Every structure is written in structure tokens, then in C-alpha cells.
Amino acid sequence: MAEKMIKPRSGLKGFIKKEAIFLIFIAIMIAFPFVLNIITGTGLNAGITKFWQGQLITFFIMAVFAMSYDLLIGYGGILSFGHAASFGGGAYAVALLLKHWAPNILSNYRITIGNLDITEATVLLVVFLVVILVSVLIGLLFSATSIRLKGAYFAMLTLALGSAIHILSKATDFHKWTGADEGLHGVPLPVWLNPTQNRLTVYFIALGFLLLCYLVMNRMVNSPTGRVIVANRENEERMRMIGYNPVIYRTIAFLSASIFAGLAGALYAIWNMSATPTMTSTVTTINALIMTILGGMGTLVGPIIGAGIMQIIGQFFYTWFGARWPLVFGVLFVLIVMFLPYGIIGTWRLRKSSIKNNIQKFFRLFSKEK
Amino acid sequence: MSNEIILEAVNLSKVFGGLVAVDDVSIKIQKQTMHAIIGPNGAGKTTLFNLLSGVMPPTNGSVIYKGNDITRVSPQKRAHLGIGRSYQITNIFPNLTVLENIRLAAQAMGKDNFKLFQLADNFHQYINKSEEVIDMIGLSGRELFMARDLPHGEKRKLELGIMLACDPELLLFDEPTAGMSSEQVPELIKIINKVVHQKDRTAILVEHRMDMVMSISDVVTVMNQGRILAEGSPHEIATNKQVQSAYLGDLYGELT
Ligand SMILES: Nc1ncnc2c1ncn2[C@@H]1O[C@H](COP(=O)(O)OP(=O)(O)O)[C@@H](O)[C@H]1O
Ligand SMILES: [Mg+2]
Numbered sequence: 289m290a291e292k293m294i295k296p297r298s299g300l301k302g303f304i305k306k307e308a309i310f311l312i313f314i315a316i317m318i319a320f321p322f323v324l325n326i327i328t329g330t331g332l333n334a335g336i337t338k339f340w341q342g343q344l345i346t347f348f349i350m351a352v353f354a355m356s357y358d359l360l361i362g363y364g365g366i367l368s369f370g371h372a373a374s375f376g377g378g379a380y381a382v383a384l385l386l387k388h389w390a391p392n393i394l395s396n397y398r399i400t401i402g403n404l405d406i407t408e409a410t411v412l413l414v415v416f417l418v419v420i421l422v423s424v425l426i427g428l429l430f431s432a433t434s435i436r437l438k439g440a441y442f443a444m445l446t447l448a449l450g451s452a453i454h455i456l457s458k459a460t461d462f463h464k465w466t467g468a469d470e471g472l473h474g475v476p477l478p479v480w481l482n483p484t485q486n487r488l489t490v491y492f493i494a495l496g497f498l499l500l501c502y503l504v505m506n507r508m509v510n511s512p513t514g515r516v517i518v519a520n521r522e523n524e525e526r527m528r529m530i531g532y533n534p535v536i537y538r539t540i541a542f543l544s545a546s547i548f549a550g551l552a553g554a555l556y557a558i559w560n561m562s563a564t565p566t567m568t569s570t571v572t573t574i575n576a577l578i579m580t581i582l583g584g585m586g587t588l589v590g591p592i593i594g595a596g597i598m599q600i601i602g603q604f605f606y607t608w609f610g611a612r613w614p615l616v617f618g619v620l621f622v623l624i625v626m627f628l629p630y631g632i633i634g635t636w637r638l639r640k641s642s643i644k645n646n647i648q649k650f651f652r653l654f655s656k657e658k
Numbered sequence: 659m660s661n662e663i664i665l666e667a668v669n670l671s672k673v674f675g676g677l678v679a680v681d682d683v684s685i686k687i688q689k690q691t692m693h694a695i696i697g698p699n700g701a702g703k704t705t706l707f708n709l710l711s712g713v714m715p716p717t718n719g720s721v722i723y724k725g726n727d728i729t730r731v732s733p734q735k736r737a738h739l740g741i742g743r744s745y746q747i748t749n750i751f752p753n754l755t756v757l758e759n760i761r762l763a764a765q766a767m768g769k770d771n772f773k774l775f776q777l778a779d780n781f782h783q784y785i786n787k788s789e790e791v792i793d794m795i796g797l798s799g800r801e802l803f804m805a806r807d808l809p810h811g812e813k814r815k816l817e818l819g820i821m822l823a824c825d826p827e828l829l830l831f832d833e834p835t836a837g838m839s840s841e842q843v844p845e846l847i848k849i850i851n852k853v854v855h856q857k858d859r860t861a862i863l864v865e866h867r868m869d870m871v872m873s874i875s876d877v878v879t880v881m882n883q884g885r886i887l888a889e890g891s892p893h894e895i896a897t898n899k900q901v902q903s904a905y906l907g908d909l910y911g912e913l914t
Contacts, residue, residue: 507775510778512776513772515762515778516765522753523750526745528732528737529733529743530762530820530824531737532734532771540774
């Protein structure tokens with residue numbers, strides 16, 4: 289009897305059923321630009337259709353960043369205030385390489401396979417490998433601090449480390465390279481990847497990136513390693529007592545969260561064709577925190593919803609309330625946290641079974657009478 | 659019973675500030691015995707367990723397991739050496755299901771801990787192992803309950819289940835019946851007896867319920883104020899004048 293209860297549903301059918309909401313969401317997002325174009329008739333790369341693609345690109349990328357934060361805080365129970373360091377690190381890695389290194393390579397070398405020119409592809413590949421390397425290093429930096437420090441002390445140190453990297457990103461010493469305070473603008477991109485000329489391409493790259501990251505992270509949190517990371521959140525002493533070394537699993541959590549954040553940052557830099565100190569700042573971390581709390585920690589879907597609310601509702605609030613919109617949003621945030629203490633998805637999942645029960649009870653009332 | 663020593667504490671001490679919680683304790687645990695440690699609250703039993711399981715380093719002395727000094731060995735390594743420990747104050751994974759609590763412990767002993775891109779639920783060996791343990795501790799049907807939602811008695815069973823799923827050779831039970839009502843105790847004693855004898859395991863059982871200890875243990879050590887007061891068979895301890903005058907009245911008080 290218990291067997292039946294606990295054996296997981298596997299295969300494609302089980303996957304579709306379990307991820308139904310997410311898959312519907314992806315389908316809607318695929319259709320969105322085309323539908324909006326039909327309604328408005330502005331053309332895919334113009335006017336309001338183009339504008340909303342842009343809003344959604346930011347949403348997709350921020351959703352991945354928020355999910356990576358959820359890996360840390362929701363699954364690992366690790367409260368880091370320096371997560372933007374990875375996001376910004378990825379962004380600066382891309383912007384610096386594309387601006388100061390790639391043009392040189394592209395004008396001086398040709399890499400070909402037969403007749404196929406793969407110089408550009410190779411350059412992009414190298415850039416993304418560097419992004420991963422930078423993210424790993426930043427992840428290691430943060431996880432090294434978590435070996436000895438716990439709780440509030442640890443949170444303070446992540447704040448300090450994050451600030452250090454933020455200060456580095458706007459240091460005037462590197463003005464020639466990073467643009468210091470103003471950031472690095474006008475990052476050269478191949479035409480097919482240029483968000484002004486080919487927004488729809490960037491839209492689908494960002495959407496594909498979100499889909500892929502969700503699938504990979506979803507698998508990771510349900511993997512043997514991921515489950516131990518969750519155990520570390522729940523009870524570190526007991527975890528040791530049954531034979532796990534918490535340091536190793538915390539490091540894995542940091543590294544994977546940092547890599548996803550770095551990739552998100554890299555894509556964000558491409559989308560904005562720039563890297564700015566805001567991307568490494570605590571404000572960016574706090575945004576991810578708000579998105580994660582809004583949607584529900586430890587759910588992955590939650591941060592996506594949180595990012596959507598912040599980006600889309602934020603846009604409407606901006607048009608309605610102008611520059612004061614964060615104030616209104618703050619009130620909304622407080623209300624949501626008050627009434628949905630586990631976030632939108634978290635609270636819904638908690639109450640789902642009781643809602644289901646009540647509906648069943650309701651229908652049983654009728655069947656009994658007949 | 660064999661005469662082989664599986665675990666030995668040599669002049670073990672632990673000082674908290676000015677308080678000597680464990681005071682120069684030397685104890686030998688024979689293989690395949692049920693060795694009880696009794697003593698009033700504050701005697702230092704849990705602290706001794708913390709030293710034996712590696713949660714805290716001792717101020718002095720050493721711990722020898724199967725002939726090797728493990729005083730500086732981490733708790734996680736001790737778990738892999740075959741030492742399991744359960745807690746007096748329930749120490750479970752509260753926001754995980756009963757099954758997951760136990761599955762984690764079963765998985766810990768396997769070789770699949772570093773698989774990041776496969777689904778944990780597809781490793782059936784750990785789920786099967788967990789089912790076995792859940793059956794043994796009498797929590798069948800509770801698999802998908804959140805650990806925090808269990809009633810106290812079942813939490814205590816889960817507490818044991820987590821230790822058992824690691825399949826330890828040496829089991830340290832810290833007051834397994836703590837907080838349980840007297841009707842619930844016999845079932846738990848039965849479980850403990852079964853798991854210890856089933857695989858010729860060795861157990862150290864910290865208890866202050868005298869009745870429980872006397873019926874199931876082979877050797878009894880009495881602790882008081884961090885020191886060992888007496889050691890012997892249950893019968894010897896029950897008739898020991900020194901123990902009687904100092905504690906038995908108090909301990910038997912729990913009996914009636
Ligand atoms: N972590 C600790 N810090 C300070 N004092 C402690 C700590 N753990 C236990 N003690 C003290 O050590 C003594 C022995 O406690 P304990 O080992 O829990 O006894 P028992 O398990 O026999 O009831 C008590 O006086 C207790 O207050
Ligand atoms: Mg105790």
C-alpha cells in the first residue's frame with residue numbers, strides 16, 4: 289500500500305502532469321509576441337510589441353537570477369546578501385571580453401571548419417566559459433566564508449564581500465576598462481544577437497535560457513546531492529551525524545547558484561549591451577530576495593512568479609504612479625507577505641490539499657443525498 | 659557475547675566553563691552487548707555521548723574505536739565507521755517527510771551522494787531500505803507525513819529510524835523513551851531489543867528508567883556528577899549498596 293504511495297511518477301506523462309503550469313506558461317510566452325503583433329499590428333520588431341518583448345526579456349533573465357537565489361536561500365537555507373556579485377561578475381566578464389578582447393580576435397583571426405567560419409561562435413563560447421569560471425571563483429570565495437561563520441555573522445560577511453566586489457566594479461582605477469561609475473556601455477554584438485536589431489531572437493534566447501535553467505535546477509534540487517543540500521538547511525548537526533559533510537554540500541550549493549547567477553548576468557549584459565555597477569550592488573540581491581519571497585522560497589516556480597510580478601506589475605505601477613512606484617510596490621509586498629506567509633506558490637501548495645479535500649467533501653454531500 | 663572491545667573511552671573529560679560535565683571517565687564497551695548508562699539528570703550522560711559521537715571535542719582523554727584513536731575524527735567520518743547516534747531531544751529534519759528523513763540516512767551510506775543530475779527517487783535501493791526501516795520502527799503509512807507534524811511518540815520512533823537507516827554497528831541511544839507515556843514505552847523497548855540483537859550489533863543505552871534498563875541490558879554503568887559510580891550486571895547494580903544509598907531510591911521512584 290505504501291509502495292504505491294511513494295513510488296514517483298516517472299516518464300514523460302508524469303513530467304507533463306507535474307510541470308503542467310510551467311509548460312503552459314512557456315507555451316503562452318512563445319505565442320506572446322505573435323499574438324500581441326496580431327492585436328496591435330505594429331510588426332514584431334517595432335512599437336508596443338517590441339517594448340513588451342523587452343520587458344519580458346528582463347523578466348526571463350531576472351527569473352533565472354531569482355531561481356539561483358532560491359537554490360541558495362530556499363533549498364540550501366543560506367542567506368547571502370552578496371549574490372549579485374555572481375550576477376554582476378558574469379555581466380562584467382561578458383562586457384569586458386566583448387568590448388576589449390573579442391574585436392581584436394575577430395579582426396585578426398579566422399577559425400574555420402572546412403568552409404564554415406566559426407570565429408564568432410568560438411569567441412562567444414570562450415566568453416561563456418570565462419563567465420562560468422568567474423562564477424565558480426566568486427562562488428568559492430563566498431562558500432569559503434561559510435565554513436566557520438553561521439547565521440547573522442555569515443550574512444554580514446556576505447554583505448561585506450558583496451560590497452567589496454561592488455566597489456571594485458566602480459573603482460576609478462579601472463576606469464579605462466570598466467567605465468567605473470558609469471559602467472561599460474556599447475558592448476559590440478553580432479547582428480543576429482543585437483537586441484535592437486533582432487529583439488525576437490534575444491527574446492527566444494532568453495526564454496530558452498529560462499526553460500533550460502528551470503529544468504536543470506528542478507532536476508538538481510531533486511537529485512541525491514540536492515536532497516542533501518536541503519537536509520543541510522533543515523538540520524546541520526543531524527546531517528553530520530548520519531555521515532554528510534556540510535561544508536561540501538554548502539560549497540556545491542554556492543557554486544551552482546553562482547554559475548546560474550553568472551550566466552543570467554552574462555545574458556543581462558548582452559541584452560542591455562552594457563554592464564553597470566548596479567548589477568553588482570546589494571539592491572540587485574535584494575530584488576532577487578523580494579522575488580523569491582513573493583513567489584515562495586524553495587519552490588523554483590515561485591521566484592519566476594515573483595520576478596514576473598515585479599517586472600510586469602512594476603512596469604504598470606511605473607506608468608500609473610511614476611517614480612514613486614517602488615513605494616506602492618512595497619505596500620503590495622508587505623500585504624502579500626502578511627496574507628501569504630509562504631509566498632504565492634508556497635502558500636498555494638500548502639493549502640492545495642486542504643482545498644482539494646474541501647471540494648471533495650462538498651461533492652460528497654450531494655452524492656450521499658442521492 | 660564476545661570479549662572484544664568495540665569502543666573505549668580513556669580518561670575522558672569535558673569542562674564547560676567551570677563545570678566539569680564529564681570527569682575522567684573510562685569505560686569499555688564489549689562487542690555485541692547492550693550496555694546501559696544510567697544516572698540522574700545532569701550526570702553527564704548526554705555530554706559523554708557528544709564526546710563519543712564527535713559532536714564536541716573532549717577537554718581531555720581519548721576515544722578508541724576498534725583499536726583506533728578517533729578522538730579527533732569528525733562525526734560524519736564516525737558515521738561511516740559504523741557509529742550511529744540518536745538524540746534525547748528529538749533531532750530530525752522537520753520540514754521533510756518521514757520517508758525523506760530516513761531515505762537521506764540510507765543514501766548517506768551509499769555511493770550516490772554526488773549525483774547532481776539524476777533523480778533521487780530513481781535510486782530504489784534507498785527507498786527500499788527506508789521502507790524496511792519504516793516497517794521496523796512501526797511508522798508504516800506515515801511515509802508522506804511531514805516529520806514536524808508527527809505526534810511526539812512517532813517523532814521518537816523517527817529519531818531511531820534515522821539512526822537505523824545508516825545501519826550502524828554501534829548504536830548510541832540517548833534516552834530513546836524521553837517524553838513518552840508509559841504505555842508507549844514497551845513497544846519502543848521491543849524495537850530496540852530487536853534491532854540490536856537482529857544483526858549482532860552493539861548498543862549503548864542511556865536511560866533513566868531503571869525498569870527498562872534492568873530487563874534488557876547486559877552491563878550497567880552508573881554515572882553521577884560526571885563520574886562513574888559503579889559498573890556491573892543489572893543484578894549487581896540493583897544490589898549495590900553504594901548505588902542504592904545514593905540513587906536507587908530516586909531511580910526506583912520512577913518505577914512505581
Ligand atoms: N553545551 C553545554 N554547555 C554548557 N553546559 C552544558 C552543556 N551541555 C551540558 N551541560 C551541562 O553539563 C551537565 C551534564 O549535562 P548532560 O550531559 O546533559 O547530563 P545528562 O544527559 O546526564 O542529563 C549539566 O549540568 C549541563 O547543564
Ligand atoms: Mg541527557
